[in-house]
Structures are given as C-alpha cells and as structure tokens.
Amino acid sequence: xxxxxxxxxxxxxxxxxxxxxxxxxxxxxxxxxxxxxxxxxxxxxxxxxxxxxxxxxxxxxxxxxxxxxxxxxxxxxxxxxxxxxxxxxxxxxxxxxxxxxxxxxxxxxxxxxxxxxxxxxxxxxxxxxxxxxxxxxxxxxxxxxxxxxxxxxxxxxxxxx
Amino acid sequence: xxxxxxxxxxxxxxxxxxxxxxxxxxxxxxxxxxxxxxxxxxxxxxxxxxxxxxxxxxxxxxxxxxxxxxxxxxxxxxxxxxxxxxxxxxxxxxxxxxxxxxxxxxxxxxxxxxxxxxxxxxxxxxxxxxxxxxxxxxxxxxxxxxxxxxxxxxxxxxxxxxxxxxxxxxxxxxxxxxxxxxxxxxxxxxxxxxxxxxxxxxxxxxxxxxxxxxxxxxxxxxxxxxxxxxxxxxxxxxxxxxxxxxxxxxxxxxxxxxxxxxxxxxxxxxxxxxxxxxxxxxxxxxxxxxxxxxxxxxxxxxxxxxxxxxxxxxxxxxxxxxxxxxxxxxxxxxxxxxxxxxxxxxxxxxxxxxxxxxxxxxxxxxxxxxxxxxxxxxxxxxxxxxxxxxxxxxxxxxxxxxxxxxxxxxxxxxxxxxxxxxxxxxxxxxxxxxxxxxxxxxxxxxxxxxxxxxxxxxxxxxxxxxxxxxxxxxxxxxxxxxxxxxxxxxxxxxxxxxxxxxxxxxxxxxxxxxxxxxxxxxxxxxxxxxxxxxxxxxxxxxxxxxxxxxxxxxxxxxxxxxxxxxxxxxxxxxxxxxxxxxxxxxxxxxxxxxxxxxxxxxxxxxxxxxxxxxxxxxxxxxxxxxxxxxxxxxxxxxxxxxxxxxxxxxxxxxxxxxxxxxxxxxxxxxxx
Numbered sequence: 028x029x030x031x032x033x034x035x036x037x038x039x040x041x042x043x044x045x046x047x048x049x050x051x052x053x054x055x056x057x058x059x060x061x062x063x064x065x066x067x068x069x070x071x072x073x074x075x076x077x078x079x080x081x082x083x084x085x086x087x088x089x090x091x092x093x094x095x096x097x098x099x100x101x102x103x104x105x106x107x108x109x110x111x112x113x114x115x116x117x118x119x120x121x122x123x124x125x126x127x128x129x130x131x132x133x134x135x136x137x138x139x140x141x142x143x144x145x146x147x148x149x150x151x152x153x154x155x156x157x158x159x160x161x162x163x164x165x166x167x168x169x170x171x172x173x174x175x176x177x178x179x180x181x182x183x184x185x186x187x188x
Numbered sequence: 189x190x191x192x193x194x195x196x197x198x199x200x201x202x203x204x205x206x207x208x209x210x211x212x213x214x215x216x217x218x219x220x221x222x223x224x225x226x227x228x229x230x231x232x233x234x235x236x237x238x239x240x241x242x243x244x245x246x247x248x249x250x251x252x253x254x255x256x257x258x259x260x261x262x263x264x265x266x267x268x269x270x271x272x273x274x275x276x277x278x279x280x281x282x283x284x285x286x287x288x289x290x291x292x293x294x295x296x297x298x299x300x301x302x303x304x305x306x307x308x309x310x311x312x313x314x315x316x317x318x319x320x321x322x323x324x325x326x327x328x329x330x331x332x333x334x335x336x337x338x339x340x341x342x343x344x345x346x347x348x349x350x351x352x353x354x355x356x357x358x359x360x361x362x363x364x365x366x367x368x369x370x371x372x373x374x375x376x377x378x379x380x381x382x383x384x385x386x387x388x389x390x391x392x393x394x395x396x397x398x399x400x401x402x403x404x405x406x407x408x409x410x411x412x413x414x415x416x417x418x419x420x421x422x423x424x425x426x427x428x429x430x431x432x433x434x435x436x437x438x439x440x441x442x443x444x445x446x447x448x449x450x451x452x453x454x455x456x457x458x459x460x461x462x463x464x465x466x467x468x469x470x471x472x473x474x475x476x477x478x479x480x481x482x483x484x485x486x487x488x489x490x491x492x493x494x495x496x497x498x499x500x501x502x503x504x505x506x507x508x509x510x511x512x513x514x515x516x517x518x519x520x521x522x523x524x525x526x527x528x529x530x531x532x533x534x535x536x537x538x539x540x541x542x543x544x545x546x547x548x549x550x551x552x553x554x555x556x557x558x559x560x561x562x563x564x565x566x567x568x569x570x571x572x573x574x575x576x577x578x579x580x581x582x583x584x585x586x587x588x589x590x591x592x593x594x595x596x597x598x599x600x601x602x603x604x605x606x607x608x609x610x611x612x613x614x615x616x617x618x619x620x621x622x623x624x625x626x627x628x629x630x631x632x633x634x635x636x637x638x639x640x641x642x643x644x645x646x647x648x649x650x651x652x653x654x655x656x657x658x659x660x661x662x663x664x665x666x667x668x669x670x671x672x673x674x675x676x677x678x679x680x681x682x683x684x685x686x687x688x689x690x691x692x693x694x695x696x697x698x699x700x701x702x703x704x705x706x707x708x709x710x711x712x713x714x715x716x717x718x719x720x721x722x723x724x725x726x727x728x729x730x731x732x733x734x735x736x737x738x739x740x741x742x743x744x745x746x747x748x749x750x751x752x753x754x755x756x757x758x759x760x761x762x763x764x765x766x767x768x769x770x771x772x773x774x775x776x777x778x779x780x781x782x783x784x785x786x787x788x789x790x791x792x793x794x795x796x797x798x799x800x801x802x803x804x805x806x807x808x809x810x811x812x813x814x815x816x817x818x819x820x821x822x823x824x825x826x827x828x829x830x831x832x833x834x835x836x837x838x839x840x841x842x843x844x845x846x847x848x849x850x851x852x853x854x855x856x857x858x859x860x
Contacts, residue, residue, distance in 0.1 A: 088837075101849075143839045148831060156824070170815065176764065178765060
C-alpha cells in the first residue's frame, strides 16, 4: 500500500513541478515587459504557432511544439535580429509585425517544422523495422545456441512468457 | 572369510587354508537333521580325526555361539576347531562349514523313536552327567546356551563308550531340532524356530529329559504325538510323563525330579547339580500341578479345568475365543470356578481396552485381546498370536525360517505391528531390565514395518533380529554374505551374471545395509526412496560409495561398471550438455578403476551442481528475454512506439538545429 501511494505521488509531484516552471516562465516574461516590450511583441506575434502547438499538444512525449518552435524561431530570427541590432522601439516592432513578409516566413517555417514532425516518424519506422528483422534473426540464433548448450529445458512455454 | 580351493573331482575344499573337507566322503552317522557331515583333515596334523558339518544353505546359524565355542574344550563337548564360510562344490555356492573333532564311539541314540541299550544307573554319573555338567560349565563361562541337548545329539567320545559328549549346537537355530519331549512345556508350545536361545535352566531340563531316555533305553512316550506329550506334561507334570511307572534309585530320581521340574524358578541350577554330583542330598522336589477349577469350562467341544490347558486350547481355536471373553464367561469362570480373582480382573481390563477401541481397529484389538488373555492364563507360556508361538527372543528366528522357506509371514508381522511382545512384557509379574530392552527393540521393529519403503519393512526386521542371517538378495545369496564387508565384493561378483538394468540395491540389500552398517547413512537411504529417478539413483550410488569409502574396499570394477550403466537419470539431471558429455566420458574410466567413490564425486560435486543450476537459470532468463523481444518484433509493437518516439525526437532535434544554425549565420552576417 505504501509503495502504491508512493508511485501515485510521483506524477502528482511532476505535475506540480511543471506548474511551477510555467509560473516562473510567465513571471519572467512579465518582468521583461518594461525592458523588452518590442521583442516580446514580435516574438508573441511571430511565435504564435509555437505557442498554440505547446498549448494544444498532449501526451507524455511532447516533441511537436519543440519541432514547430525551432523552425518557427528560425523563420522569425531575421526580424528579431533587425529589431535587436536596428531600432529596438515599440513603433518599429509594430511596423514589423504588421509586415506580411514576416508573417508569411515565420508561419511558413512553423508549418515546415510541423510537416517535418509528421513526416519523419514513418520514415524512421521503416528503417527500424528493417533493423528489427535483422535483430530477430540474431536473437533466434542465440536462442538456438542456448538450446544446444543447455537442452530443451532452457526454453519457456509461450503461455508462461 | 575363508579361502577355498577345490583339488579336482572327488578332491577336497579348503577352509581357511588349513582344513581340508572332502565333499565325496559324507558321514551319515554324524549328520544332523539340518547339516550334512563330511570327512575333514587338518593339514598341520593329518592324524587328528575331524569331520565337518555343512549347514543348510540360507538358514540362519548361531554365529555368536561359534565365536564363543571355537577351540573350547571340555570332557562333555565335541571340540569345535574351526568355522567359516566356504565355497561348496556340491551346491556350487558358499555355505557355512563347522569343523569338529570326531567322536570315536558313534551316536548314542539313532532316532528319537529307536531303542538302545539303556545306561546303567551306576554308569550314569560317570559316563553322562559328569561330562555334560562340565560342558554346561564351559558354555556358561562363554555366556552361551546349548539348546540342542538330546539323546540323538549325544555321541560316545571314545570307542570304549565311556564318556558322552554333546553334539553340534551352532549350525541351526537354538532348539530348532529338539523334540517336544526333550523341551520344557513352554518351549514345547513354541514353533520350533521360535524357541529362542533360552536360559541354562532350559539346558538343564533337556539334560534331565535326555537322562530319562538314557536310563530307560527308549522314548517312554514314543507312541504319542507332540500335542499329546505336551498335554500330558501340562496335566501330569514332566517327571511323571517321562518316567511314568519306571523304577529307579533314589539318587537318579532326585536328579530327574530336580532337572525336570516344570517351574523354572524351582528347577535345579548348575550349582544344584554340582552339589548333587559331590554327594550332597538336596530337598526333594515334589511335582506341582496346575490349580484345577471346581467346574470345567466347556470350549470348542471339550472341557478344561486348568488355565494352562485352556490357554493352549484357545491358541488352537483362535477364532472361537473372542465370544467366550466378550460375553464374560471366561471372567466368571476364573472368578468363581478357578478362584483366580487377579486373573479375572486382568482379563476384564484387557476386555475393556478391546471394547473401547474404535470400530475400524476392532478386529485387531480382539486378536490382541485373545493374545493377552492367553498370556494372563499362562504366564510362562510364549507369545502366542494366531499361528505364531514364540519366545520374545525367538520371533527373529521364526521370521528367518519363514522367509527362507517362503512360508507366510503375515501373522509374524501382525504380532510385531499389533505389539503382542509389549503385551507380553506388560503381563509379567516381575520387572526385568532385559524385558525393557526387548520392548524397545520390538518398538523399533514396529517402526520399520510401518515404513514400507526400501531399507525398511519385513526385510529390515529380518536382519535386525537375526545377527546370523546372511543377506537373502538374489545377487548375494550364493555368496553367504554375513558381514557388510563381504557385501560389495559379492555384488561385484554378481555384476557379471545379472541383467545390468536391475539395481544392485534391492530391498534385501538395503535392509541388510541398514541393519549391519555402524555408520550414519540415513541421508543416502532416504534419497534411495525418493520418486525422482535422478535422486534415487544418486542415493544408490552414494550409499554404495559410502560403504566403499568407510570400509576401504577397492577394485570393484564389475560393480562400478554395473552402477555406471544405471546413472543416466543422474547424468540427465545436469542441464549443461557439455557437463553431461564430460561425465559420460569419465564414467567408463572410473568404472575401470573400480571406484564408486570417484563416480559419486563426479556426479554429486556440489560446486558443479551449483554452477550448473546458476548457469541454467541465467540461460533460461536470456532465452525468455530473447523470445519476448522476438515476439514484440514479430507483432511490431515495440518498433512503432520506439520509432515514433525516435522520429519525433529527431524532428525536434533537426528543427532546433535549423534554429541554431540560422541564429549563428545571422550573427556572423552582422559581425562580418
């Protein structure tokens, strides 16, 4: 019973820890608002697909928003650099976010990242299936060696596996 | 035990490389009912007149008496010069041989029914009593009873017939060949094989009975059968039965009355006999008769007036006894007609115990009730249970003869399992430490009988109760194995003749080992009984190896080869095929060395066993893990999950790499 309750506590703690991280991130961003409002504005508008992906993605392995985010950031990066190395003002930021080019490039690269996330698993699965067949043959060979050395008694009936 | 050689047809066989026994020269006048006599010679002293008795093969002999009496000399004893086991060409097997100095005057009485020249009363002391008295003194000094004193087993020591010597007493069980006439009433009631070694007073009774025959020159009751002789002894007393109307001197009458006294407590002892021989007059013993009832008890068509007669009748009509006890007739008769209140109370107690027994065990309880009732009616009588009648120290002999002759042993087994000996000891009037020892002995035997596994059972009881019993296994029976030292050589010799698929340890061999080994082999004996073939065959090997190691016996190539062919289940108990192959390769080599100990070490090495078991467990785990993985691969379960996760990770990694490279390139373009 004690062990069970211990196991139950682990995901709860993880969830709590995730919540804290998000709060810290949110507070940090809020703290940056007075000092870097132009950057935040450009990033909020440019990285909107990433934010949506991070919010809607579910499951244990949440790699989708990372994939979208990486490509999305790569597309937005030239405008961010223009802001940082040019006029880091709110008016220039508004001018940039209203540019169709920025939106097309940033959202387009986000879409490319999304496509990459969807297209890669089937390709990798095909490659791994081929590897697994090879491994299966190897495992069967090692099983035969075990039987040769230890006799049929070394095998385990299917129903007991 | 003895070396032997045969020097051609009609030649001789050697006992202990000294005594030559001639199978072609039988001596019919010296034979006994159980042993054949043959001419024998001493190589060192060819002039000495010797003969050898060859005991009946397989039958128990008296080893303790042989050990005690070898070389003992006395004017009334036929001197035993040697004994031992030797190969006997006439039977093509080993037998027990006993070499005696040959009496020159022949047998005193040819058969118990024959007539001969009566011994004059004036010669009785000089020719018979004095030498036999000396013989009995020698026997007592060796703590051995003779139990074969009878006119047909007496010989004239010299051609002049001036001295009688007692014949052989060791080639057969005590009193086995004694006629009822010569034995005490109690001993006469026993089955001949169940009379036991008895006591010196039994020998004195036999001396008295023999003297009665000698002075009359005939068997005075030769016309009667054994039952009639016994009945007459009970009713009239032994003296009256053996002497009858015979007239004799007061002196002769005195010794006969003293030695033939039916009460063993009043019977003459060796000291009484010595006093009589020295001319002292002893108080004359008057015959005591059984107390007679005022009214006879009718039973099985006859009427009985004494408790002893009634007990004999009960034993002859076993199945009819229980109703007489259960309806209270016996108790009433004892109380009112015989005025034996103590016996009546005791019978009542026995009845109460039997009736209180649960229904399932009631038949057994009633049989024990009858046995105990007979013990109470006749306190001196032997243990009687159905057809069994034996003294407490004679049950072993009775069992031995029954098993050798292949007759029914069921009632002997019941006697022990239902604790008739315990009932016998409980009904004794006086405490005896010997009885306590025997009670413990029979309790152990009951335990052996209740465990039916190999090494126990009736065979174990046979060897526990008979020190002189050779191993009766078909593998060893021709080798007359008396000592455990002779067992492995006998099995080694048997290996050439037997079917190699049979085990060298059968029920007789296991029981013989259990009874004779003086070292602990409980574990090996326990393994022998296990149902797993590999464990039981290892038990067999380990037991034989233990004996070989403890006794330091080598060169058992035949036995080792025989055992080696039986070890396949033990070899198969190893999982490693390499180990099996190694063992199979080693067995023939160790068998050629004749070493069961090395065979045992090879197969039963604990470290090897542990390694094998550990390795096998690991191999099983590896096989099962591989099988699970193969199954997952075949069903595509693990592939999809892993591949998707891997691909997602890869996509994320590529995306992050693109972002990183873009940032780096933009930084570079700004700076340069």
